[in-house]
Amino acid sequence: MILTAFLMLLICLALSLPVAAVLALTGYVLSENYAFFPMTGAAGELAWNSSNDFILIAAPMFIMMGELMHRSGISEKLFTALTPWFARVPGRLMHTNIAASAVFAATSGSSLATAATIGTVAIPNMDKGGYNRPLFLGSIAAGGTLGILIPPSINMIIYAVLTDTSVADLYAAGFIPGFVLAALFSGIVLALVLWRPAWGGHELPYASLWPERLKGLKHLIPPLGLFCVVVGSIYAGVATPTEAAALGLMATVALVALNGALTLPVMLAAFEGTVRTTCMIMLIVISAFFLNFVMVSIGLVSAITDAVLSLGWPPLGMLFAIVVFYLLLGCFMETLSMMIATTPIIVPVIVGLGYSPVWWGVVFVILIEAALITPPVGMNLYVVQAVRTGGGAFSDLFKGSAPFLIAMLAMIGLLILFPQLALWLPTILNPKTGG
Numbered sequence: 001m002i003l004t005a006f007l008m009l010l011i012c013l014a015l016s017l018p019v020a021a022v023l024a025l026t027g028y029v030l031s032e033n034y035a036f037f038p039m040t041g042a043a044g045e046l047a048w049n050s051s052n053d054f055i056l057i058a059a060p061m062f063i064m065m066g067e068l069m070h071r072s073g074i075s076e077k078l079f080t081a082l083t084p085w086f087a088r089v090p091g092r093l094m095h096t097n098i099a100a101s102a103v104f105a106a107t108s109g110s111s112l113a114t115a116a117t118i119g120t121v122a123i124p125n126m127d128k129g130g131y132n133r134p135l136f137l138g139s140i141a142a143g144g145t146l147g148i149l150i151p152p153s154i155n156m157i158i159y160a161v162l163t164d165t166s167v168a169d170l171y172a173a174g175f176i177p178g179f180v181l182a183a184l185f186s187g188i189v190l191a192l193v194l195w196r197p198a199w200g201g202h203e204l205p206y207a208s209l210w211p212e213r214l215k216g217l218k219h220l221i222p223p224l225g226l227f228c229v230v231v232g233s234i235y236a237g238v239a240t241p242t243e244a245a246a247l248g249l250m251a252t253v254a255l256v257a258l259n260g261a262l263t264l265p266v267m268l269a270a271f272e273g274t275v276r277t278t279c280m281i282m283l284i285v286i287s288a289f290f291l292n293f294v295m296v297s298i299g300l301v302s303a304i305t306d307a308v309l310s311l312g313w314p315p316l317g318m319l320f321a322i323v324v325f326y327l328l329l330g331c332f333m334e335t336l337s338m339m340i341a342t343t344p345i346i347v348p349v350i351v352g353l354g355y356s357p358v359w360w361g362v363v364f365v366i367l368i369e370a371a372l373i374t375p376p377v378g379m380n381l382y383v384v385q386a387v388r389t390g391g392g393a394f395s396d397l398f399k400g401s402a403p404f405l406i407a408m409l410a411m412i413g414l415l416i417l418f419p420q421l422a423l424w425l426p427t428i429l430n431p432k433t434g435g
Contacts, residue, residue: 004030020283023341027291034298047286055161056285058245059109059154060278065226065245065252066108066147067270070117072261075104078223079121081216084209090193090200093129094139095186097122101143102182103220105150106227107248109157110277111372115144115380119387132199133392135192138373138400141380142185142407145369150178152230152245155339155368158285159361162292162343167241168234169358172425175231177362177411180421184407192403222255235429281336288340295344315353316416322346323367323412330371335379339368362422363415370408373401 008029012022069075079100086095101118108114119140126136148155151171160167193200230248233239239247256262313321329338343364350360372380381397415421 004033020287023284023287023291023337027287027294030291030298031294047290054240054242055157055167056282058152058157058167058242059281060274061242061245061249062109062152062154062157063113063277064270064274065249066104066110066113066117067273068252068256068266069104069107069223070113070120071266071269071273072256072259074219074222074255074259074261075100075117076121077219078103079118081219084212084216087209089190090197091186091189092201093122093125093131094136094189094193094200097136097139098143098146098182098185098189101140101146102150102179103223105147105178106152107223107230107252108147109152109154111145111147111369111380112383114147115141115383116387118143119384123384123388129201130198131201132196134396134400135189135199135403136400137384137388137397138402138404139185139189141373141378141384141397141401142404143182144380144383145372145408146178146182149174149181149362149365149369151175152241152248153365154281155336155365156361157241158281158336158339159343159364161285162288162340163347163357163361165357165361166426166430169426169430170361171231171234171241172429173358173362173422174365175425176421177366177415180414181366181407181411184411185404188403188407226251226255284336284340291341292344315355318349318353319355319416322349323363326364326367327370327374330367331374335368335371338371339364356419356423358426359415359419359422363412366408366412366415370405373405 008022008026012025017025079096082096082099082103083093086092086099089095097118100122101114104114104117105111108117122140123137126133147153151174153171153174156170156174157167159165160170226248229251230244233244233247234241253262256266311318326338326342329342347357347360351357372378375381375398378397378401381394381401385392385394385397420427
């Protein structure tokens with residue numbers, strides 16, 4: 001069973017079939033060959049039940065928030081407002097890239113949207129400011145990955161659905177690691193620019209920075225306000241994650257209207273982008289639920305879990321092997337499909353080793369972040385290259401993202417050494433979360 005499932009996934013992905021088709025076809029083959037009774041008859045009910053989950057309704061609303069922020073020009077004002085705060089720091093706009101990505105991530109929930117939005121605004125300043133191209137582009141691609149770690153996060157919603165974990169606990173767990181990772185990204189930039197000062201760009205001609213900083217504060221308040229509406233309403237106990245997403249979307253629409261950007265072309269473009277992304281995600285989710293149902297029914301998940309645990313490796317050694325597995329898999333597999341296809345198999349192993357599924361959710365998201373900037377299938381790399389003005393070698397992005405990959409590995413190491421980085425907040429907010 002294990003060999004059949006692995007070969008089916010490998011062959012279908014190698015043939016470049018759509019991910020949803022790969023998952024559904026693998027489930028069908030396993031059902032026909034190993035089930036005691038045909039399971040395809042349950043596909044309709046599974047499709048309804050998986051797409052009818054109340055938590056999943058939050059995903060299109062978070063996607064819509066990011067689309068509106070991107071298309072209404074609010075993100076450009078955010079970038080402009082943050083620029084004076086880093087004008088005296090070696091690396092300047094590269095720190096702005098990371099900070100703007102972190103703030104935008106708190107309203108978007110999507111890494112690709114974050115990378116595209118910040119890249120569109122920042123890249124025109126790259127050559128004009130005299131920055132090292134690979135490192136500048138790498139800071140945008142890596143900063144974009146914060147979109148799925150800093151809450152709200154679409155990937156964490158899907159992980160919560162697949163593992164029956166609390167979204168609120170996952171959001172609380174991702175908060176501290178998300179901003180620590182952003183600080184590590186900036187630390188990497190600072191270290192490299194101090195080593196190679198020419199990479200940090202030209203000196204900016206600011207006579208006095210405080211007037212510019214204070215003037216830009218009004219553009220920082222809206223995205224931070226949206227973050228408070230979404231995340232604050234969850235932990236204040238006044239809204240579920242789905243209701244918080246609805247509140248956030250309503251607040252975003254109001255904010256766009258106040259900025260005079262709520263026009264018909266903006267709304268239509270935002271609707272189209274939301275529908276495209278939501279349809280892709282939901283088709284994969286439905287196919288994954290069918291595959292998961294088949295694997296559990298034929299005993300494949302239990303067989304894999306028992307086989308792994310029977311190796312007798314210590315938990316830390318097993319964890320290291322799983323991390324290496326995901327780093328390699330991320331080089332060749334799209335992140336959402338990687339999460340959906342492997343979560344039902346790996347999470348029981350993680351729990352069997354004695355680790356918290358909430359803690360693993362944060363580590364897992366960072367591994368997915370690494371896949372977003374790992375060639376040859378690093379989606380953020382392609383997004384940044386697509387919005388890059390004036391063209392240029394794609395290899396620049398490979399070289400520029402490598403230092404940030406090291407920062408992600410360091411963050412995983414910190415979480416292994418100090419799991420309370422992820423578990424402290426959820427334990428305070430929900431004592432039942434535990435270690």
